[in-house]
Amino acid sequence: MRTLNPATTENRKRKLLQALIYHYVRTGKPVGSQVIVDKYNFGLSSATIRNLLVDLEKEGYLIQPHTSAGRSPTDKGYRFYVDSLLEVQSLAANDEEKIRKEYAMRTKELEDLMISTSHMLSSLSKHTGVVLSPRLDKSLLRRLQLIPLGTEQILVVVVSQSGLIRHRVVTMKRPLPPESLTVISDTLNDRLQGMPLSEVRTQILHHIEVAQREHIEAFALAKDLMRDAFDLGDVGAEVYVGGRENLFRIPEDNDFGQLTGLMKIVEQKNLLTQVLERAMKKEGLSVKIGAENNQQELRGVSLVSSTYKMGDATVGVLGIMGPRRMEYGRMIALVEGVTKIVNQMLTKMGQYE
Amino acid sequence: MRTLNPATTENRKRKLLQALIYHYVRTGKPVGSQVIVDKYNFGLSSATIRNLLVDLEKEGYLIQPHTSAGRSPTDKGYRFYVDSLLEVQSLAANDEEKIRKEYAMRTKELEDLMISTSHMLSSLSKHTGVVLSPRLDKSLLRRLQLIPLGTEQILVVVVSQSGLIRHRVVTMKRPLPPESLTVISDTLNDRLQGMPLSEVRTQILHHIEVAQREHIEAFALAKDLMRDAFDLGDVGAEVYVGGRENLFRIPEDNDFGQLTGLMKIVEQKNLLTQVLERAMKKEGLSVKIGAENNQQELRGVSLVSSTYKMGDATVGVLGIMGPRRMEYGRMIALVEGVTKIVNQMLTKMGQYE
DNA sequence: TATTAGCACTCCTCGTTATGGAGTGCTAGT
DNA sequence: ACTAGCACTCCATAACGAGGAGTGCTAATA
Numbered sequence: 025m026r027t028l029n030p031a032t033t034e035n036r037k038r039k040l041l042q043a044l045i046y047h048y049v050r051t052g053k054p055v056g057s058q059v060i061v062d063k064y065n066f067g068l069s070s071a072t073i074r075n076l077l078v079d080l081e082k083e084g085y086l087i088q089p090h091t092s093a094g095r096s097p098t099d100k101g102y103r104f105y106v107d108s109l110l111e112v113q114s115l116a117a118n119d120e121e122k123i124r125k126e127y128a129m130r131t132k133e134l135e136d137l138m139i140s141t142s143h144m145l146s147s148l149s150k151h152t153g154v155v156l157s158p159r160l161d162k163s164l165l166r167r168l169q170l171i172p173l174g175t176e177q178i179l180v181v182v183v184s185q186s187g188l189i190r191h192r193v194v195t196m197k198r199p200l201p202p203e204s205l206t207v208i209s210d211t212l213n214d215r216l217q218g219m220p221l222s223e224v225r226t227q228i229l230h231h232i233e234v235a236q237r238e239h240i241e242a243f244a245l246a247k248d249l250m251r252d253a254f255d256l257g258d259v260g261a262e263v264y265v266g267g268r269e270n271l272f273r274i275p276e277d278n279d280f281g282q283l284t285g286l287m288k289i290v291e292q293k294n295l296l297t298q299v300l301e302r303a304m305k306k307e308g309l310s311v312k313i314g315a316e317n318n319q320q321e322l323r324g325v326s327l328v329s330s331t332y333k334m335g336d337a338t339v340g341v342l343g344i345m346g347p348r349r350m351e352y353g354r355m356i357a358l359v360e361g362v363t364k365i366v367n368q369m370l371t372k373m374g375q376y377e
Numbered sequence: 378m379r380t381l382n383p384a385t386t387e388n389r390k391r392k393l394l395q396a397l398i399y400h401y402v403r404t405g406k407p408v409g410s411q412v413i414v415d416k417y418n419f420g421l422s423s424a425t426i427r428n429l430l431v432d433l434e435k436e437g438y439l440i441q442p443h444t445s446a447g448r449s450p451t452d453k454g455y456r457f458y459v460d461s462l463l464e465v466q467s468l469a470a471n472d473e474e475k476i477r478k479e480y481a482m483r484t485k486e487l488e489d490l491m492i493s494t495s496h497m498l499s500s501l502s503k504h505t506g507v508v509l510s511p512r513l514d515k516s517l518l519r520r521l522q523l524i525p526l527g528t529e530q531i532l533v534v535v536v537s538q539s540g541l542i543r544h545r546v547v548t549m550k551r552p553l554p555p556e557s558l559t560v561i562s563d564t565l566n567d568r569l570q571g572m573p574l575s576e577v578r579t580q581i582l583h584h585i586e587v588a589q590r591e592h593i594e595a596f597a598l599a600k601d602l603m604r605d606a607f608d609l610g611d612v613g614a615e616v617y618v619g620g621r622e623n624l625f626r627i628p629e630d631n632d633f634g635q636l637t638g639l640m641k642i643v644e645q646k647n648l649l650t651q652v653l654e655r656a657m658k659k660e661g662l663s664v665k666i667g668a669e670n671n672q673q674e675l676r677g678v679s680l681v682s683s684t685y686k687m688g689d690a691t692v693g694v695l696g697i698m699g700p701r702r703m704e705y706g707r708m709i710a711l712v713e714g715v716t717k718i719v720n721q722m723l724t725k726m727g728q729y730e
Numbered sequence: 731t732a733t734t735a736g737c738a739c740t741c742c743t744c745g746t747t748a749t750g751g752a753g754t755g756c757t758a759g760t
Numbered sequence: 761a762c763t764a765g766c767a768c769t770c771c772a773t774a775a776c777g778a779g780g781a782g783t784g785c786t787a788a789t790a
Contacts (some may be wrong), residue, residue, distance in 0.1 A: 056753050068784045069763050074754070092753050132530075132546040170525045173536060177485075181534055181544070183526060189544055191534070193485040268621065269640035272633060280625060287622040386732095409782050422734050427783070445740045644774050 038108070039074055041085055042065065045097045045105045049349050054094030099314040099348070102326070106311045106352050113353050115361035119148055123365055134158070134187035134373065138264045141342055141366060146267025148358055151346030152290070153266040154329075156300040158186050158339035160260065161222040168216060168224075170209045170249075175199040180253040184221060187373045193284040194252045208246050211235060225254035245345055261340065263293050263300065274325060274347045285321035290345075303329045304341045309360060314348045324348060328355045334370040342366065387440040391461070393419065393429055396439055398458045399452045402702050407447030432519040452667040452701070455679070458662045459705050462684045466706050468714035472501055476718055486593075487511070487540035487726065491617045494695055494719060499620025501711055504699030505643070506619040507682075509653040511539050511692035513613070521569060521577075523562045523602075533606040537574060539687055547605045561599050564588060578607035614693065616649050627678060627700045638674035656682045657694045662713060667701045679700060681708045683716040687723040695719065 043064045044055050057070040057077060066073065077095055080086045085101035088094075097105065126144055127137075138155045145153025160168055163184035171179040176199055181191045214223055215231055229251045289295045299319060303310045312327040328350075329343025342363060344355050396417045396555035400408050410426040413419065429449055429591065433439045438454035441447075450458065465627055479497055480490075491508050498506025524532040526640045529552055534544045569577055624639055644649045652672060656663045665680040681703075682696025695716060697708050 054753090058753075066701075069754090071755095071763050071765090072761085075762090078755080088754085090770060091755090092771075094753065132548065155654065165525060166525055167532075169522070171520060171522045171536070172533065173520055179520075179534070179542065180535060181522075181524065181532070183524070183532060187546075189532065189546075191542055191544070193540075193542075204528065267644070269637055269644055272637050272640065284622055284625050291620075291622055407782090411782075423782095424734050428733085430785095431784080441740060441783085444784090445742075447782065449748090520732080 028373065030083070035064075037076055037080060038104075040073065041080055041097075042105060042108060044076065044077075044086070044095065045101060049351060052349060054089055054096045056094035059094070063280040090312055099316060101347060102313045102352070103189070103316070106313065106356075109337045109353050109356065110309070113357040113360075115357045116354070120361055122148065123362060125358050126367065127365060132187075133189060135189070135262075135358055136368075137187075137366070137369060137373075138262070139266075141362060142264040142266030143159075144266075145305055145342065145344050145362060146270060149344045149355055150267075150270055150273070150344065151344045151350065151355075152268060152270050154300060154345055155264040155266075156297065156304070156340045157262040157264065158184075158188065158334065160184060160188050160190060161220075162339070163188055165216050165219050165221055165224055168209065170205045172200075172205055178205065178249060180249075182221070182253075184341065185218070185374055186370070192253055194249050196249060200246070202251070204246075208232075213227065225250070228254070237356065260266075261297060263296050265290055265296070270346070282321070282324055286325065289321050299327070300329070300341045300343075303343065304338070307331050307338055308364075309356065310343075311352065313357065326350055326352075328352070328359050330359050332363050332366045332370065334367075334374050339370070381613075385688075389419075390429055390433060391457075393426065394433055394450075394454060395458060395461060396438070397448065398454060401449050402704060405702060407442055407449045409447035410445070451670060455666045455701060455705070456669070459666065459709075462706050462709065463662070466710040466713075468710045469707070473714055475501065476715060480718060480722065485540075488540060488542070488615075490540075490719070490722060490726075491615070492619075494715060495598065495617040495619030497619075498695065498697050498711070498715060499623060502697045502699065502708055503620075503623055503626070504697045504703065504708075505621060505623050506696075507618045507643075507649065507653060507698055508619075508695040509650065509657070509693045510615040510617065511537075511541065511543055511687065513537060513543060514573075515692070516541055516574055518569050518572050518574055518577055521562065523558045525553075525555045525558055531558065531602060532592065533602075535574070538571070538727055539692065542561075545606055547602050549602060553599070553602070557599075557617055574607075578603070581607065614650060614654075616646050616653065618643055618649070623699070632683070635674070635677055639678065642672070642674050652680070653682070653694045653696075656680065656696065657684055657691070660684050660691055662709065662716075663696075664705065664709065679703055679705075681705070681712050683712050684717050685719045687720075687727050692723070 036250070040060070040179055041067075043060060047055050047059065047063065057073040060066065060073050061068070061070045070143075077086065080101075081088065081095060084098060086095040086106060087098050089096065110211060123144060126140060134157065138157050142153040142155045145155070147153075160182075163186045165182070166185045167181075167183040169181040169183075171181065173179050173193065176196050178194050178200065179191055180194055181189065183189050212228060212231065219227060229247060232247050232250065268290060271283065271290065274283065274286065289299070299317065299322065301313065309330045310327075312329075314326065315323055317323075317325065317327060324347065325345055326348045327343055327345050329341050331338045331341050333339060343359055348356070393413070396413060396419075397408050398414065400412065410423040410430060413426050414421070414423045430439065433454075434441065434448060434680040437451060438457060439448040440451050442449070476497060479493060487510065489512050495508045498508070500506075513535075516539045518535070519538045520534075520536040522534045524534065524535075526546065529549050531547050531549060531553065532544055533547055534542065536542050565581060565584065569580055572580060582600060585600050585603065591705060621640070621643060624636065624643065627636065627639065642652070652670065652675065656665065662683045663680075665675075665682075665727050667679065668676055670676075670678065670680060677700065677703045678698055678700050680696055682694050684691045684694050696712055701709070
């Protein structure tokens with residue numbers, strides 16, 4: 025036991041880094057060598073610990089706010105910590121129960137599921153929950169319905185296999201009799217069911233052209249109608265946020281400017297969508313720490329997220345947004361647990377019929 | 378000009394109070410007697426001003442943070458200030474133009490109108506915009522549609538005269554053939570159009586019972602269907618919030634705890650709904666200052682709101698939530714301006730057909 | 731009688747200074 | 761390879777003081 029080989033030294037450093045980060049996450053104050061000696065059994069003196077800490081700092085895992093302060097983790101430090109945690113965790117039993125209970129209620133429609141999920145993530149994590157819904161244009165069409173509202177207005181309702189329901193009001197240039205609507209509606213439903221929504225628009229136009237010979241006037245008008253209805257404006261993904269009030273717990277040193285920036289990101293759906301879509305590029309769990317989110321406003325934030333599936337297809341992301349100093353272990357377990365359940369529910373949803 | 382009668386003295390005090398609040402609103406710092414002498418022409422010395430200020434303080438309009446500081450307005454002071462402003466203001470020309478331009482776009486559907494309005498209020502005021510939509514159950518039915526999704530699921534779409542569109546998925550115990558759906562749908566539409574949604578539910582059940590003799594099986598099932606669909610859970614009013622990030626500009630002295638409370642109010646729709654419904658009790662413009670909102674979390678906040686109408690009926694509220702120290706004049710003009718335009722648009726909306 | 735000049739007083743703000751302590755890096759000894 | 765010991769750094773906190781804005785009061789004035 026006299027001469028330790030380098031491998032063992034490395035291993036010890038790892039353990040040390042873990043302990044330090046664990047402690048820092050819970051206290052929020054830079055951790056000194058003495059604290060580690062007192063609370064964690066390394067069987068080493070504070071001086072030795074200090075030497076190791078110097079190493080870890082040189083390697084970029086730790087940082088000192090000033091010369092005579094303890095150390096706190098850098099993004100790289102957190103990164104190491106998180107990677108070392110990835111396998112071990114599983115969801116706390118009572119959390120799991122809570123989740124199942126909440127989902128037992130209203131989950132018939134996809135939107136309800138998304139909303140519930142964002143709230144759940146928030147309330148269990150005490151941070152902010154975010155969910156990116158499946159893109160409508162990548163879903164398959166289940167049902168398309170035209171509903172006459174007045175003589176010149178028509179409500180178009182689109183339902184996807186995944187349970188997404190969207191509607192849009194279209195104003196016609198000339199009135200279109202309700203009977204024609206039924207005909208058009210039926211015809212289109214027959215031919216387009218199960219088709220990806222991204223293709224529906226062109227297909228519709230095609231079918232309408234074919235049908236024009238039979239019911240000329242009706243279908244001529246229908247063309248304009250459908251062009252408007254499937255205008256790709258809002259066919260993208262929707263984003264749901266729960267627990268914005270927890271954003272206040274984020275900044276390490278209550279920085280107002282940073283908070284405002286954050287809030288802006290959360291408010292502007294397109295910004296947040298971008299962020300989440302980035303997290304969707306790689307399947308499964310993703311942890312982005314501080315500057316790893318390459319987005320100015322997210323410098324002080326960590327994002328623990330996971331893609332979720334419907335059947336075999338990855339369709340969206342859900343996750344937690346919180347301070348870099350978060351309990352990664354619990355958060356990861358939470359996100360994974362919720363993902364698993366959402367996967368189940370979604371897959372069940374897609375199986376009607 | 379020797380002896381001033383009490384009326385004149387009172388008048389002078391009013392002017393003084395106005396000037397002081399005007400100044401305080403713009404600077405945010407307690408205002409001293411000297412400042413008033415320098416910047417506002419009262420033709421009085423600072424000593425006299427001080428005497429008057431003492432009076433105003435005794436009467437509860439002003440408060441001193443500490444003995445040797447200037448004065449700032451109390452809620453009562455603001456209240457006086459606002460009341461004295463109520464008649465005079467009108468909307469700045471370029472603001473009005475902005476508003477009209479924004480509304481020129483997407484306003485076919487009520488929900489779009491609500492969202493646009495909340496954003497508009499926020500962006501023009503630099504505070505937080507809130508809108509309470511008309512209650513669905515008080516609107517008249519324009520159209521009811523049943524859409525088969527699978528063999529056991531039915532999508533019920535309800536459209537009100539006011540342009541509100543809501544949908545809900547209902548699961549049937551036994552399958553219901555699509556043909557029956559059409560029959561039911563048509564029958565109900567004929568009989569229920571124009572009826573208040575609050576009555577639709579009972580009426581439906583009645584009609585179904587009558588019809589049961591003819592299409593017994595279909596309508597028996599329909600009963601359950603409609604009972605679920607019109608379950609009064611979500612028939613209430615919806616609330617729209619724009620510009621949450623501006624909440625950060627609220628607290629007089631950046632108080633984190635207060636902010637969190639505020640954010641909670643804004644997040645929990647039912648809380649915010651309560652607050653707004655209170656503002657709806659009296660028709661027209663309403664300004665609630667600080668503690669006048671009898672709600673703990675709104676102590677530091679002012680709410681400038683106005684009810685809006687559809688035709689002749691008052692149906693909702695819209696307004697601005699900001700710090701007590703706000704430019705009431707501009708805010709009132711803004712809220713009134715937006716209300717006027719929303720009234721127009723809504724009334725137009727209700728006139729299809 | 732209403733107003734004002736003058737003055738002593740209050741109390742905040744801001745910068746300076748001192749002090750205690752936590753934590754470090756280094757050196758020399760085991 | 762580890763550790764005891766020590767001088768040093770730098771933060772946090774409190775204490776102190778000067779400056780200044782603003783007050784309330786009194787006595788003089790128009």
